[in-house]
Amino acid sequence: MWAFIHKMGSPPWFFRFATAVIRWLLPIVLLALLAGSLWGLLYAPPDFRQGNSYRIIFIHVPSAVVALAGYYVMASAGLVSLVWKIKMADTAMRAVAPIGAALTFVALVTGAIWGKPTWGAWWVWDARITSMLILFFLYLGVMALFEAYDNKAAAAKACAVLSLVGTVNIPIIYKSVDWWYSLHQPASIKFSGETAIDASMLYPLLLMIAAFYGLFALLVLLNMRSELLATHRQSAWLRTELG
């Protein structure tokens, strides 16, 4: 276990690891996304209240869930970078930020598109929606902060602190619908007790959530791999790696 974690910090080893994982993860993720979309958009039944407009859930919920989880990935990389000063953790933090921002953006936009016909408004300054907007700005902030420094180590330190401070927002987003009166409905998928979503809609949703986790992992690895290609383009190990 520790040997594996130590190896993750070595650029040549990680480059080989990422290349191998991407090769088998890519077809699995594409297949899962295709299957989940067809299942959710074509075969799942319409909702008794919303008809077909509820189907945006199959994009909205997976992107929101992975946007939240991705923030913890970024913050964990930030903690490792701050404490152990491992360069690979900086690379990981930098790779997650734009993907998390994109997922948060997708969740906000699909939510607005669903909100107009369902609630009657594109946007409401509701606790859930506002905290999600703050998450989007946190991701953008980490991206901008990386570019704001000439010194890479200083940039990584600043970004690590920002992403660690931002973790407070994640439980707020998650619990916002329970803590305050909000327009956004509470979670349909519950870890305890009866789920409020019918099994015929739940299974394609779970498949899409799994597919989005896979997509996130795939995109982060691709991002980290291209960052390694850019920073180590003069290195001998990369030349032998690429043949």
Next chain:
Amino acid sequence: MHPIRKQRLTIALLVVLLSSAAVGLVGYALRGNINLFYPPADIVAGKAPMDRPIRVGGMVVEGSIVRSGQDLTTHFDVTDYDGTVRVSYTGILPDLFAEGEGVVASGRLSADGSFSATEVLAKHDENYMPPEVAEALEGKGPDNRPYGKGGKS
């Protein structure tokens, strides 16, 4: 663990802890403003301000919707089962607005305790099911569902 790393780890965890505490206190102090709406019970108890626009949220009481014959004005009662507020609204209601369903109305309180809304939003609940399942549940009686009545409005 190396003492310097241990120190850095402690500082990082303290940063997370203290910033969480700060945000938590701010959220606690502003909790009244973070709530999107007042429940009818608070309005009945006189806790809602009269002088500025507010929102009220709850369930539309079954059988309370009265539509005007002349214009788009609608009257309905909103309840949280502890209190009830009469709401009047002129305009187009959202598609999912129905008796027994959630609603959030923004507007002003009148001196007589009624609420004149300038905007009415439907609050959707977390229940998703196919129409056949909803009908089957409906057949068993109105009390089998967690919230309200499925809308054939």
